[in-house]
Amino acid sequence: MRYGYRLAVEPPSAKELRLFGLAGWIVEGFRAQRRRLSSSAGGHALRNVAVVWSLLLVLAANLVVFWSLSAAASREASRLAGS
DSSP states (O other), X not given: OHHHHHHHHSHHHHHHHHHHTOHXXXXXXXXXXXXXXXXXXXXXXXXXXHHHHHHHHHHHHHHHHHHHHHHHHHHHHHHHHHO
């Protein structure tokens, strides 16, 4: 896929593809290969699991940050109210 991508976007090869009318052929080959890779059930499931774990990690990090901010604000408000 990387080769096909570079072939389609790098200036020297992109000029030749347009010159010889091969752009559609390269794009279709790239699409077919991409569909074949994304249609594999195992790869798709692994991607979903990775996304879910990534989202959970980001959510947990956000919760820690917001909890620490609210705890600090609460302590400061208590300190100011006591003085």
